[in-house]
Amino acid sequence: xxxxxxxxxxxxxxxxxxxxxxxxxxxxxxxxxxxxxxxxxxxxxxxxxxxxxxxxxxxxxxxxxxxxxxxxxxxxxxxxxxxxxxxxxxxxxxxxxxxxxx
Amino acid sequence: xxxxxxxxxxxxxxxxxxxxxxxxxxxxxxxxxxxxxxxxxxxxxxxxxxxxxxxxxxxxxxxxxxxxxxxxxxxxxxxxxxxxxxxxxxxxxxxxxxxxxxxxxxxxxxxxxxxxxxxxxxxxxxxxxxxxxxxxxxxxxxxxxxxxxxxxxxxxxxxxxxxxxxxxxxxxxxxxxxxxxxxxxxxxxxxxxxxxxxxxxx
Numbered sequence: 545x546x547x548x549x550x551x552x553x554x555x556x557x558x559x560x561x562x563x564x565x566x567x568x569x570x571x572x573x574x575x576x577x578x579x580x581x582x583x584x585x586x587x588x589x590x591x592x593x594x595x596x597x598x599x600x601x602x603x604x605x606x607x608x609x610x611x612x613x614x615x616x617x618x619x620x621x622x623x624x625x626x627x628x629x630x631x632x633x634x635x636x637x638x639x640x641x642x643x644x645x646x
Numbered sequence: 647x648x649x650x651x652x653x654x655x656x657x658x659x660x661x662x663x664x665x666x667x668x669x670x671x672x673x674x675x676x677x678x679x680x681x682x683x684x685x686x687x688x689x690x691x692x693x694x695x696x697x698x699x700x701x702x703x704x705x706x707x708x709x710x711x712x713x714x715x716x717x718x719x720x721x722x723x724x725x726x727x728x729x730x731x732x733x734x735x736x737x738x739x740x741x742x743x744x745x746x747x748x749x750x751x752x753x754x755x756x757x758x759x760x761x762x763x764x765x766x767x768x769x770x771x772x773x774x775x776x777x778x779x780x781x782x783x784x785x786x787x788x789x790x791x792x793x794x795x796x797x798x799x800x801x802x803x804x805x806x807x808x809x810x811x812x813x814x815x816x817x818x819x820x821x822x823x824x825x826x827x828x829x830x831x832x833x834x835x836x837x838x839x840x841x842x843x844x845x846x847x848x
Contacts, residue, residue, distance in 0.1 A: 547769075552840045554768040555782045556805050562783035569690060577704060578682045581711045582675055588712060589673060 663727045671718050682711055688728055689735050692817075695807065696739040696799055706742055710735040725816070732817045736799065743795035752788050752839075753846040761785045765844070792839050797832035804829055 569577070669677035689710055693703045713734050721730055754762070764781045786806070790798045803809045803817075814825050 548841045548844050549837055551765065551768045551844075552837060555764070555786060555840075558764065558768070558779050558782035559786045560806055560808065561779035563780060564694075569686070574683065574686050577686065577707070578679050581682050581708045582678050584708060585678055585712055585715050586675060588716075 660723060660727060667718060667721070667727070670715060678715065685711075685714075685728070685731055689731065692732055692735045693739060695802060696736070697742070706738060707735075709742075710738040713738060729816050733819045736818050740795040740799065743798065751792065752843055754843065754848065755846070757785070757788075757843075789836055789839050789843070793832055793835050796828055797835065800825060800829040801832050801836060805833075 666677050666681055670681055686707075689707050690703070693706050693710070697703055697706055710731075714731050717734065721727065725733075757765075758781075760777065760781045761784065763775075764778050764785060767775075767778065768782075783806075790801060793801070799818075800814060803814050804811070811822050811825050814820070815822055818825075820828075
């Protein structure tokens, strides 16, 4: 093993003996955390349950804007097509006789 | 709004959790409280082991619990509920590490005197002082900050906590091949970072 690798291995084995980063939490801290988390969960549920009309309107506006932008980009990116030839052009100009039926 | 509870999805859930989880899914606050209380130590241990020490662990723990409650409908009982929660917590930590990843490159001059002394004592293979393990841990944490979050985690699990590959697979949902590849790459990068650190020594 190369020397730096050996030193790194030694550092790792030293680090394994370090004090664990997490001490058990105090009961009152746990209680406070539980309360805070459940309140956050409750407000999250309430927020998703209530339909805010303004939020809906805003979302509809965003979707319309995105669709319109995509459409405009699509139209601009369309390759320009050559004018289509008329299959009857080969027959040349045809003179149309006018009939007077009456 | 009450969540719809499908009895079919609850069938595979272990009996010790089944009723409690059904109540949480139905919006029962007491059940949610009991679930957080039961899993607090488990989640706390994971977060403290993987989060950089300067970060707020409680904030991340709360984020993990909210994700657990949010995805409760997806739990089918394929793995123990504690392991399922562990996976969500691990991935929450990975997301956080990914967001704050700065990939710092540490140079000799950036180290504290104690950290320099620890490296010197490792080089001389002399006996380290009583504070050396914590100092070495800080040093390793600094070096790990230069790796990808998934790589940091496998090094912490396998080389610091000395867990087995099977345990890492259970906690993450990754297969053993993936864990082996990640740890191989992570160790190679860690060695490179350490060599660069030593090279920067005046």
